[in-house]
Every structure is written in C-alpha cells, then in structure tokens.
Amino acid sequence: MARPRERPIIPSMIPILYHYDISPYAELVRTGFGAKGLTWGSVMVSSILPKPDQTRLTGGYCRTPVVQIGADIYCDTLAIMPALEALGGHTLYPAPLGQMHRMAASWANGPQFTAHVIAGFSAIPPESFDENFVKDRQARFGLNLASLTAAGPHYLGQALACADLLSHMLADGRAFMGGDAPGAGDLAHYSNIWMVKKNPGSAAVADQLLALPHVADWYARVAGIGHGDRREMTGAEAMAEARAATPIPVVGTVAAPYVAGMMAAVSQPETKDPPTIGRLLRCDAGGITLAREVDGEPGFTVPKFTVHVHFPRLGQVVAPA
Secondary structure (H helix, E strand, O other): OOOOOOOOOOHHHOOEEEEOOOOHHHHHHHHHHHHHOOEEEEEEOOOOOOOHHHHHHHOOOOOOOEEEEOOEEEEOHHHHHHHHHOOOOOOOOOOOOOOHHHHHHHHHHOHHHHHHHHHHHOOOOHHHOOHHHHHHHHHHHOOOHHHHHHHHHHHHHHHHHHHHHHHHHHOOOOOOOOOOOOOHHHHHHHHHHHHHHHOHHHHHHHHHHHOOOOHHHHHHHHHOOOOOEEEEOOHHHHHHHHHHOOOOOOOOOEOOOOOOOOEEEEEOOOOOOOOEEEEEEEEEOOEEEEEEEEOOOOOOOOOOEEEEEEEOOOOOEEEEO
C-alpha cells in the first residue's frame, strides 16, 4: 500500500475542521490535533442537515467531521488521521503497535461506535431527544428510538466487553494502548466513551465503562492531550483557502474493475446521504480520491476550481456515476 505523501506544515494552509461540539468523531480529530501539536481552523456546522459550507466542497458527503487542507478534502476519520500524520510531528501510529493503531481505530470507529451509541442512547428517555435531531437521523439512518431501548442491554454488554479488553491491556502499567505514547487507537476508543460521558442522560453508562480497573486513568490521560491551537474560521474563509490552493499529487492506483478517470460515485452503505461524484483518481486498498469542480460563490461570477475529495477504502461504496 502506498504511503501518504509527506507535506510540510505551511502556516497559510493549516488543517480546517468542519465539526460541531458534541460529535464524537470530531472529538477524535480534535484530540489528534492536540497529539500532534497542530494549529487548526474551526468551521462550525450543524449537527443536522443542511451543512452547505461543508457539502459545497465534499459534493454531498455530510457526515461529521471533514478536514480540509488547502484544496484537499478528507472525509471519514480513517482518511483524516493519515492525512494529519503526513503533516509530520508526533506520530499517531507510535511503536510498538505502529499500523496496528489503524486496525484498533477501525474497530472502535465501526462496531464499537455502534455499541457505544446504542448503549448510551438507550439510557436516555425518548422525550429528551431533540425533535429535529431525531427526524434527521430517522431520514438518514433509520433511527428508531423504541428499537434502541430494546437493544440497549445487548450493546451495553458489547461496550463493557471492549472496556474490559482495554482494562486488561493497561494492567501491566502502560500509559496508553501501545506503551508510553498515545496513538490513533487510543483516540478512537477514547472518543466513544467521551460521547457517552458527554451526555448527562447516559452518564451512568459512562460510569460503568470507567469503573473497570485502569480505564478511568487512561481516559484522563487521553483527555489531557487537549485540542492543540484552535482558531475560529468562517465557511467563506475556508472556501477562499480551497480556491487559492492546488490539490497535492495523488499517491496510489486505480484497481480493477474501476478505471482511472471514470466518473464515479462514493457513498456509505448504511445511510441515505447523497453520494459524492467526481473523476476517479485513486481507488485501492489505501484509499479513494475523486477530483471534482466546485462552483463559485452564489450570486457572484467566480470561476470553478478543483478539489480532491479523499475517502478511506473501508466503509465506502464505489459505483460508476
């Protein structure tokens, strides 16, 4: 698998995060900024649709978070974290686990994210949920609050089993999953518990997870990493950064049955969100890249400009457009 091309940290091209405060995946990325000691731009978006500042660049991808670096747009934390790694500084994949941090993060971001969401949400009375949030998640993901309540005990067991594995891993006195240094696996597992703990309605579930030996101390160490140097930005300022930049050269190949240059649509199988459509530049085990044209500002005659939208290969559906 091709390694991401290393690029220097350019002050005028800081990573820009599209996020909202209570997003667990955004918390993962924010803590990643802290682990790497990065300065980053913050563009706040809604927790529900629409998200015009974000989707104008992504071409439809509306999950949170998204990271922009110049004219390169990274969707999904499995694409975002390697992009941050390429900026240099403290590694998000420290030895001895190295790339095993990616596998640990993939598990945390997939089945364990689902387990923690349902374990936490099932503890919250249905009438406590924001009506607009419920409608958004029903339309996009098929959210059913009654089903969540019924499934709660099973998924609480799954989340507790994960915390128990973490507890045993830390029992030898190590500070983080791999040893003395935090990695992407730590950040991903931390963000799941953070999500449960953040909501007062599910605080009792978080208490159960943190009650296992060593887990609370580990959680506090990850939380202590912080978020780096956050600088607030508007969507218009971030768009100007993209317009002024040129996408970096693509590293990777287009594997069969896909063909380089074909128009392709990238979507996520468990959502009804619209796909991102563009010219396929990369589609291999290391990731997916689409080139797409972004329209100028509404109401102004501004030429279109090109961005590269990057996805991980895991968890994405690629189809001819």
